[in-house]
Amino acid sequence: MTTESPDLPPPTEEGRLRYAGGYNLDFDPPIPCTCNRDCKSRCAGECGCEACSLAFAAYADICGWYGEEPFVPTEKHLQQYRDVLGPSKGSNQ
Numbered sequence: 001m002t003t004e005s006p007d008l009p010p011p012t013e014e015g016r017l018r019y020a021g022g023y024n025l026d027f028d029p030p031i032p033c034t035c036n037r038d039c040k041s042r043c044a045g046e047c048g049c050e051a052c053s054l055a056f057a058a059y060a061d062i063c064g065w066y067g068e069e070p071f072v073p074t075e076k077h078l079q080q081y082r083d084v085l086g087p088s089k090g091s092n093q
């Protein structure tokens with residue numbers, strides 16, 4: 001038995017490939033990755049995955065993309081995110 005929030009779904013198989021154990025450990029509690037195989041190699045949460053969405057939000061925050069206006073990610077932002085961080089999986093090969 002664990003004390004994990006019952007609101008969180010289990011990570012998907014694909015999620016386990018992208019994050020150790022399937023969870024984004026940058027957050028507390030860790031967020032399960034629910035990506036699927038159709039996701040971009042570096043998903044920014046387009047699929048509804050909370051882990052990747054928050055990871056992108058954290059990156060956007062570091063970049064100062066959150067200004068006074070509501071931040072709406074464009075292809076340019078997403079492309080930079082993917083270029084800088086590279087694929088989520090296979091980075092240890």
Ligand SMILES: [Zn+2]
Pocket residue numbers: 015018033034035043049050051052053
């Ligand atoms: Zn994900």
Ligand SMILES: [Zn+2]
Pocket residue numbers: 034035036039040043044045046047048049052
């Ligand atoms: Zn995804």
